Amino acid sequence: MIKMFKGVWSYPAYDFVGGPEKVEEMVNRLASYGFNLIIPAVKDERGLFVFKTSRGKRYPMVDEWDPLRKLVETAHNYGLEVHPWLCVFHEGEESIFLEEHPEYRALDIKGNPIKGNWACPGELEVQMHELELYKEVMENYDVDGVHLDYIRYANIDMCCCEKCKDIDKKLGIRLNELNRRHPKWPEWVELRIKNITTFVKRLREESKKYGLDVSAAVFSDYPRCMVNNGQDWVSWAEMKLVDHLFPMTYTQIVKEVKAATKNHVAQLKDTDILLAEGLAPWIPLKTSILIEEVKIAYLTGADGVIFYHYGSLTDEALESIKEFEEQI
Ligand SMILES: [Zn+2]
Numbered sequence: 001m002i003k004m005f006k007g008v009w010s011y012p013a014y015d016f017v018g019g020p021e022k023v024e025e026m027v028n029r030l031a032s033y034g035f036n037l038i039i040p041a042v043k044d045e046r047g048l049f050v051f052k053t054s055r056g057k058r059y060p061m062v063d064e065w066d067p068l069r070k071l072v073e074t075a076h077n078y079g080l081e082v083h084p085w086l087c088v089f090h091e092g093e094e095s096i097f098l099e100e101h102p103e104y105r106a107l108d109i110k111g112n113p114i115k116g117n118w119a120c121p122g123e124l125e126v127q128m129h130e131l132e133l134y135k136e137v138m139e140n141y142d143v144d145g146v147h148l149d150y151i152r153y154a155n156i157d158m159c160c161c162e163k164c165k166d167i168d169k170k171l172g173i174r175l176n177e178l179n180r181r182h183p184k185w186p187e188w189v190e191l192r193i194k195n196i197t198t199f200v201k202r203l204r205e206e207s208k209k210y211g212l213d214v215s216a217a218v219f220s221d222y223p224r225c226m227v228n229n230g231q232d233w234v235s236w237a238e239m240k241l242v243d244h245l246f247p248m249t250y251t252q253i254v255k256e257v258k259a260a261t262k263n264h265v266a267q268l269k270d271t272d273i274l275l276a277e278g279l280a281p282w283i284p285l286k287t288s289i290l291i292e293e294v295k296i297a298y299l300t301g302a303d304g305v306i307f308y309h310y311g312s313l314t315d316e317a318l319e320s321i322k323e324f325e326e327q328i
Pocket of ligand 1 (some may be wrong): 120
């Protein structure tokens with residue numbers, strides 16, 4: 001019998017729509033299957049918040065009760081940990097920050113806002129805004145850690161805001177001429193990596209003050225994400241900036257999970273990071289495929305798995321995972 005690390009991403013605005021009793025129901029269910037960690041979206045992809053902050057719009061439920069506080073209390077009663085999840089540079093369509101500061105909006109090569117409404121990671125003011133949100137959560141809630149998501153550039157086209165264009169010009173780069181054979185390509189890639197890693201360092205410094213862990217959802221395709229998205233998560237692990245890494249290996253192809261996990265395990269072998277493969281029943285996946293993926297991820301060397309997301313986890317899947325843990 002084994003006990004894998006098991007976590008789940010959750011959307012409180014949907015999972016707890018029935019009120020505080022839904023929190024108890026969820027935590028009880030996860031605890032009975034031996035889960036370790038719940039990651040609730042408290043600043044989601046739309047840019048809406050699940051805690052009271054003056055820095056953004058919130059879901060109406062937050063004015064009626066405090067879903068995050070209730071979740072933390074209940075999870076602790078059952079022995080589970082909670083890492084609130086904030087989408088970092090993906091500010092979302094409902095972002096008040098970018099409405100008030102359009103100058104910080106990340107732009108593509110044509111000068112259009114990046115789809116999803118992103119903020120420019122190279123701007124100090126953007127980094128400070130995102131950091132303040134984490135600080136509010138760490139200060140006001142008895143959480144076990146904090147979770148990073150969208151901690152990257154959207155793509156190769158980002159960012160062409162006025163400030164980034166100035167920096168690129170100084171480097172001798174015009175983004176529309178840039179490609180992998182351009183002599184300045186390595187400098188440009190490094191610049192983007194530095195901007196993203198700087199934020200992770202800043203969060204680490206703050207999290208240390210509260211004695212909290214840092215976890216991150218990262219792209220599965222390392223090292224490509226380092227080049228395309230500025231997301232060098234292996235270096236974060238080597239520098240001890242994070243404690244848990246969750247590569248989002250969202251696929252229906254079991255062999256892909258095996259190859260990706262093999263790579264992640266090898267990349268992190270000299271670190272003491274907890275590695276859990278992010279799997280997505282949400283795609284959707286047949287339960288049989290999901291279970292194969294869970295098995296292959298664990299048997300290939302990951303410490304466990306984490307599911308995207310709670311709303312798509314069936315009892316059938318949970319039972320099958322339990323059987324697997326009991327069999328070996
Ligand atoms: Zn920019």
